[in-house]
Amino acid sequence: MQFNPYNPNNQFVADFYHPLADFNLATQQFEPLVASDWTIDGGSMTLNLAPDLTWDNGDEFIGTDMDIWLTFQQYVTQGTVMDFIDDWTIQDDKTIQLALSNPNINNSIIEYNILGELPDTPRALWRDHAKRLKDTEGGEDVVSEIVQRQITDVNNAVTNSVWSFTGFDGLNRAQYNRRDGGNPDLSNVEIPSFGYQVTTSRQQRLQALRGNEIDWQGQLALSEPQRESLPDHLQYVYLPTDNFIHGSIVFNQEHDLWGQRAVRKAAAFYINIAQTAANQSWAAPGTRLNGMEGNKVIQDEWINDILGNFTDYDADNRVERGDAVLRDAGFSKQNGVWISSDGQSLSGDIISVSDWRDATVATQSVVDMLNSHGFDMQQTNINSTQYFDQVFSEQGGDFEAAWAVMGAEWPQYPHPLSVYSWVFGDSGPSQWFLRSQNEYDVPMPIGNPNGSTESINVQQLVSDLRTASNDQAATEIVDRLAWTFNQTVPAVITNPAGLNRWFNTTDFNIPSVDDPFNPSDKYLSTMGIVTRMIREGFITPK
Template sequence: MPDGNTDATEMNWMTRRRLLGAGGAAAVGMLAGCGGGDTTTQEDSGPTETEGEGADTGDETETTEQGDPIDPTLSFAQWPNPNSSNYNPYNTKNFPKPRRFMFDRFMYFNLTSGEYEGYAISDWEWDGNSISLTVRDGLTWQTGQSVTADDLLAQLELDMYTGGTLKNYLNGDIQESVQKIDDTTVELQLSDVNTSIAMGLLQPKHIYTPYTLDGASYEGFGRFVERYHDATTEDERSAVTNELTSKWTITPDDEPIGAGPFQFEDADSQRTLLTKYEDHPDADQFNFPEVEYRYSPSNQKRWQMLQNGVTDGYDTLFMPENQLQKLPDNVEVGTIPRHYGMGLIPNWENKHLGKRKVRQAFAYAINRQLVARNSGGGTGTKVGVNVPSGITSQLAGDVKEWLGDDYSTFEKYSHDLEKAAQLMEEAGYSKSDGTWRDSDGNKISMDLKVTSSFSDWVSADQTIVAQLQNFGIDANLLTESSSTYWGKSYVNSDFDMASQSWTDYGRRYPFFHQSWMLNSNDATSYWNVPETVMVPPYGQPDAEPQEVNPLPKLQKLSSASGDQAQQLVKELAWTINQSLPAIPMMEKQAQTFLTTDDWNVPAKDSDKLQTYWPNEWLPRRGDWTAKLE
């Protein structure tokens, strides 16, 4: 059985119990797209609470030479217009990538070694089901005040009050279960939870939230904590959530304050400029004074920036082979396992796609390997999903390992138009003049919506639509701007079919993906997956379907380990395989970009690149430095 490596994203697993406030729609904006869109996430982690250096196969970087940097500014790109960026991490509309240098993550995790190292949280200690977290000594807000346990408490509590996953594993209510121990330590009192899951949720978090903030143009986050504590009704709590997640913004005019190694300097319509914060504990790792993020709202513009030497790298960006060939020799392209991939999202309230056999027919009608190949653009970084199951890491063989001897009983949905036609007929449809029609003779028409910002998704969806048309479905592809797609169509379920990840963005442990497909806010609120689904008994695909509620098994899996965990994963995989809440299309290897003309960086195959994300962590660890004159 594969290990519990939950290599991480910050993405929340939100349950049905979450009360959706007015901020819900904004929060999903540009959720996880293939271009690495700016999102607030609860992103990243691994299997054990060990610490230590990961193995290194990369180049040594210069850290002791004297002289001025050839290029004093490390340049990247960001999605939202710098002028309209918003630095409130809970109101995620236009939350920009400069946050990666303005704020520090709790911990570092290396995908190769599977080990954690402290960062903003320097130490942690498990005591039964409780974990104490200690803030790094010397970490300060960029006003000069120390980062304290109050700030950490605000971060943890507000994450959970606004729907964060950790809330599901507390031993009591939020206020009782998050306790300040001293000036630098907070204790979380958890229920019986798998520590891999808990660490996977903690590691990628950032410290964003000064409880109080002296010398700034805006107040700290403690006022929201206190209002949550004082709220006595659900309506009062919802009002706080609405203000925090929807109404309050921190704009460039507010001169946002962080606690990372670089601080906000200014922003205009084309770029955000950050300057080195000399009082950060790792300030000496940076031998260059500036980081900038240039406005680039599409994959194509990012390609051109790298090809023309405008930017010095990018965390994760899909670039097809014909564009890779245009890169100058100084650009290195590494790959990182992503445990992530696009899925075809059926709207379960659609009168046709709400039928299990129609979803299964579509799965058979689409050649997922062809979709992945066309989406990959000749890069070989994408592979079609072989067995829809909510289990990732196909290239490493995780699906077969988790399913074991039962692997052969799962539907593979290999491309088979005859099987697809049989299922459509069993669902009550007939085909005439090459088109599938319902019992009233109306042709089956479907629109598939996708954001135009993600060129690889568009290529995938063009292939999907062509195959559905070939099968006899009146299918059409509608591309929309990122703001329209994520901000309106997707969150309002205004689609027949949509494009979104079928995975929880970057994690390996199946729990996260199975939860995402069956019980996430996206699944229940946007895809309209019901609380119970109809599936045949385990291992009996031809038996009569029965009503199944997957939530109890998801809850058990959150604390299970060993053989019990494997059995629960298999049973949840069966529910997904037979009901298809989403139709998984592909899984990807992320491309990450570094330049060597003016910068010392590790080799593209170095283990140092195996983290989310190299352009964020390498400079902090002294592994991305400026070459000197």
């Protein structure tokens, strides 16, 4: 396993490092973790570090560690946090002051972008590299050395979480022990140790479950006969992830036909997500979100009072409504295929990723559904390298529609900016990703899909949302963005996100199916979710 978080081939796990603060979905508030408290005053943010937090090598977590991490954010990752700060000062071992780049950004946005980050640079490992980064102002040779560094041994796998890496057993499973001290969450952890193994073969994972070789297994979608073949002591638990990425079909809005709002709306009516989600390892049952795809928490919090006026693409008469949208736009059916007024058939390719089973299965489901309602689509599977060149690149766009992931820029936090920065993309690759336009013609007023169209500059609205002075001002912006998404359909969700886990109930108490754990942390891997469930008391020994 590789524990360098800056190496692209790392297999480090998120629970090695704690964020500055935990976000509590129930209270909608940040709770202290690495930072014991924080204040935002005008153009600065002050962080005070927890007095009793240490790295597992015994070093106290201090301002120097934060200085190294911020230096890495500046020169190595160009991380999100650097979009919000210009400089920082280590005032003492436990106090850091951040100079904010824009004092007009409201406090919640600052918190969402800074407090959820993981300081992952223990000075015992990275002090010299940080000094050289500063001396060379991010010299390419230093950055390359950091990115290529291999961290594989026990002594250099330094963590500030509740776990310590102790090595590998005879089956090449990574072994972790509960730390003796130095972390305030240790009182919640009742399991003294565990092993973790990365197995890419689906068949091997299924055999391990059947053979009672493992206690927990994540992300294994099974058919009903396969589920019935498992031992009775294995319990399936579905973990809904309201703040997560979702599989979707995105449309090339520069295309002659798919650039038409009516075509995208009709497709949304015809696609049945309950079917596309079937047998997907990360898909959740349920219905789509019609105003804020990717985050039900945000939708309920911000736009629930206006949702009744939005177009419901899961309505019982959705097929008839899809037909009506196309007819109103001048399409007619000839030999079972929709034809535009200028003679073009609703045909083309939907590109999918051959490397990702969920993508290919969901895409085939979408193709079948659309074709059963008068489209003439076919599926084209290409490998991930070709996919990113052809679809997910500034030079891309050679497609009618494509499977893609969609969700939130900072998916662990329920704020609308996290969704709309991704969906409409006021900067960066998300704009290329969805081929998003700057402006959409949207029927207005909100709630009237047949109203006169108004040009809505979505990227300007996203920019305004970043600097909204209060929640009331933000709500007015969010309402317009949500209505724009609902009426213009830049993408259709195919795989509402969720995670499935299999647990051994012989030796462990686990969450009931009716009371699932919600893993809100954007960084959590399969192991990270399980270890967080242990840390928060959702898994305990019998």
